[in-house]
Amino acid sequence: MKRVLTVLLLSAALAVLVSCAAARQPFASPADAALKQELTAALGPDYTRTLNITVSGGRVYMEGELRNQAELDEARAIIRGTQGVTSIMEDVFLSDVGPQGDNYK
Numbered sequence: 001m002k003r004v005l006t007v008l009l010l011s012a013a014l015a016v017l018v019s020c021a022a023a024r025q026p027f028a029s030p031a032d033a034a035l036k037q038e039l040t041a042a043l044g045p046d047y048t049r050t051l052n053i054t055v056s057g058g059r060v061y062m063e064g065e066l067r068n069q070a071e072l073d074e075a076r077a078i079i080r081g082t083q084g085v086t087s088i089m090e091d092v093f094l095s096d097v098g099p100q101g102d103n104y105k
Contacts, residue, residue, distance in 0.1 A: 032056060035084045042078050051075065051092070058086035065093045 028036065032055040039060065040048050051064035060079050066072050072092055079088050 028055060029057075031084065032058070035060075035082070038084075039079060039082055042082060043075060047071075047075055047078075058084055060085050060088045061090070062088060063091040065095055068094055068096045 035058065036053055036055040039053050039055070043051070043053070047066075050066060051062055054061040054063075062075065062079065066075065072090075072094065075092075076088060076090075079085055
């Protein structure tokens with residue numbers, strides 16, 4: 001009986017340790033949350049409608065769709081000009097760019 005109880009306690013302890021190790025922090029730090037809010041306000045609805053901005057440790061991850069290179073350059077300039085941004089990573093699709101990189105106009 002004592003052996004069974006010991007095995008059960010060890011199993012429970014192991015399960016708790018594994019679940020704690022696998023857990024991720026569900027919320028951004030207050031500084032990252034404030035930076036994201038500032039970026040969202042600075043970019044405005046024209047950009048935030050098609051871009052998803054995530055901030056982690058001052059790094060800004062930008063993903064989504066913009067119309068052309070000029071919009072992407074403007075979004076980069078706004079983000080770079082915001083205090084607290086350490087770097088920008090992006091995965092942005094330009095919808096008005098043709099197969100050779102020319103605008104469709």
